[in-house]
Amino acid sequence: MSSDDHEQPGGPKPADKTFVQPLRRDPVGAPPAWRELLGREHLGAAIVLAGGVLVGAINIYLAASLLPTAVSELGGESFYAWNMTVYLVAMVIATMLTGRFLSRWGNVGAYLFGFATFTVGSLVCAVSASMAVLLVSRGVQGLGAGLLSGLGFAVIRSALPAQLWTRGAALMSAMYGVGNFAGPAIGGLFAQFGSWRLAFAAMAVIGAVCGAMVPRVLPRSERSSGRVPIPVVSLLLLTTAAGAVSVAGVVAGTSAKAAGIGVALLLAAGFVVHERRSELRVFPRTTYQRGSSLKWVYLTLGLLSFGVAVESFLPLFGQRLAGLPPLVAGFFAAAISLGWSVTQIGSSSVSGDRAVRRLRVLGPALLALGLLVQGLLQRENTPILLVIVWVPVLFAAGAGIGLAYPHLSVAAMSSTPDPEEGGRAAAGIATVTSLSIAFGTAVAGALVNMGGASMLDAARHVLFGIAIVCGLGALTAYAANRTSRDGQNPFPSGP
Incomplete structure (x- = not known):
């Protein structure tokens, strides 16, 4: 949390109370139904x-x-x-x-x-x-x-x-x-x-x-x-990065896709450098302060969203490797989103600082494990019994998103009592999610091309590659937990 938020005489501005209600910090109280x-x-x-x-x-x-x-x-x-x-x-x-x-x-x-x-x-x-x-x-x-x-x-x-x-x-x-x-x-x-x-x-x-x-x-x-x-410069840098990622997703050839992704990474790095130095920024100032948990929260949210990109290609794998009709293959692919949505109903009921911290780390780990297992299950002419196993595996992968996403979202929203900065922190959740889905889709497209003429190789490249990236989310979630535990940027596990 920025020192600017606390240096005003007499504490927070009265206007803060109008916009932000006091956080309930009772770690054992169950959330409302x-x-x-x-x-x-x-x-x-x-x-x-x-x-x-x-x-x-x-x-x-x-x-x-x-x-x-x-x-x-x-x-x-x-x-x-x-x-x-x-x-x-x-x-x-x-x-x-x-x-x-x-x-x-x-x-x-x-x-x-x-x-x-x-x-x-x-x-x-x-x-x-x-x-x-x-x-x-x-x-x-x-x-x-x-x-x-x-x-x-x-x-x-x-x-x-x-x-x-x-x-x-x-x-x-x-x-x-x-x-x-x-x-x-x-x-x-x-x-x-x-x-x-x-x-x-x-x-x-x-x-x-x-x-x-x-x-x-x-x-x-x-x-x-x-x-x-x-923040014109920040907007131009991040918008151009998003454009480069999106172009990488539609151009042909692995080299062209890799070039587009590389340009996007450079522009994203330039965006971070500029934001750290500028007074006009997209994300709250807390994001760029040393010892801040918010940057790790955003990174974890982004890595969770990155995994959703595989849904764009799962129908293709289902049709080519298992001979599924298009409609059936589409519903198989949607098991990730179904797991994401259903799991959040139970996940949002979890309270207590320790339990929430565990869910933040468990979520990306479960997502990565589900995608890894799905990659191991890919076969040429996949038998129907193995295809049936795909559904619970993909559901479990999506459940990883549902376990962590709502608690990470609240961590971002609760990162500052200042209403304007808090609104910016909350809006950043959607920015990170949209950009990560676009970035993940482009990376998945490049991985498909790496498979060449073999659809089995393409499927394994996508699932294993995205699993590795999503697995990094467990590390960033751990970093967020550790930083907030050290008290450098304290935020509640939930209101």
Whole structure:
């Protein structure tokens, strides 16, 4: 925590009490039941916060199922691969601006703008007359989705009482898993009947309905009266890095993919160097201080999200190695997201500092182990009995994300009592998640190419390679636990 947060005479500013309720630090007290979060008092806020994250997550993969049908009508096959690239880069940009929107327009204004942008983008997607228009509208849709994803975590601090932060973070996190599961299924359903435009129209309706609820269910927050500066250099560096990663995911050839990933790593390093020295930054100042736990929390969240990238390729492996029909292969792949979402229901009930610390380390270790075992189970002409084993293994891998993600999210949100810095820390969760999914997808694409003509080798390269990267999350989680235990940057294990 920054010394700036404590050097003011008389303690924190009175405004802090308006935005951030006192943290409940009782390590043995059980978190409130889910019915309190989903009860009448907080249900509307929960729907808006979760709905914003959900529509963004669904639309990451929704278009992938719709594009073959759209291309047959619109043409523009050469732009096929850029559809997800444009959307993900737009999402990353918007998540980085979440704190600025909150400061300038407050909770309600920022959410209304986010839902309006997403709805307009979805409507233009639905009426697109060419692939070029569809790509531009996907970018607009991505901007709205990214803002909503960032707001989902950032507004938890003011929309829910502190004792519900863990439940709220679990709900927001679960929406990524549900979206990854539902996106391909919904897209495939509409594509099956040749109604790809209706899928985007349905997304617009959902966005409009949630937007209409905002003024009635969200608390209004104070807005900054002055001009809110934008960290232009940080935004350019990280946006360019996201673009390089996304391009690496669509170009052909291992060398080209590796070059794109290498450029992205250099730009990300430049981003960190600049942020450490600048007064205008995307992430809170706490992130870059020596002895800070927050940087390790973000790294662990990123490594957990990195593992989700394998879902893009699991349907391919299921079809080629086991002869599964496309629909069945897609549902097999969704076992990771299902495990992620379901596990969080129980994980968010865990209280106690020691138990939470263990879950933070266990989560990435279980994710890595699940992917490693899945790699060992890959075979040419895989027998059906072995295919059946894939489901619990992939579910267990996803459960690793669900065990740790909500507690890491609360650690980030609770890293500072300052409302502006706290909102920035919370919005950073969505930025890290979106960027890591994009980065992981590009790396997985490069690993597939390394397999050459052998689909079995490609599957093993992806699963073993991603498992090794995700396994590093256990080390970063341990570092976060150790740093907070030393008291250099104390944060509660949960409110």
